Amino acid sequence: MPEPINAMSFEDALSELERIVRGLEGGQMKLEDAISAYERGAALRKHCDAKLGEAEMRVRAIVQNDDGSTGTEPLADTGETGR
Secondary structure (H helix, E strand, O other): OOOOHHHOOHHHHHHHHHHHHHHHHHOOOOHHHHHHHHHHHHHHHHHHHHHHHHHHHHHHOEEEOOOOOEEEOOOOOOOOOOO
């Protein structure tokens, strides 16, 4: 049984998504297997997109203090809806 997508790291999800794409491009899957692979690939893409959005928000929250040190601050709601 495949690993639950919500428990996967970005790197693991991206790696699996790349394997799925290669398999679909190969054209050797049975139709039902291809449909299942496509559905899992779509879910993996959504998971990767969410992980990237989270990382972007964390990076945006990093600030440089007057003394040269770095820290974080809460982000103001920018109204962006994400990807």
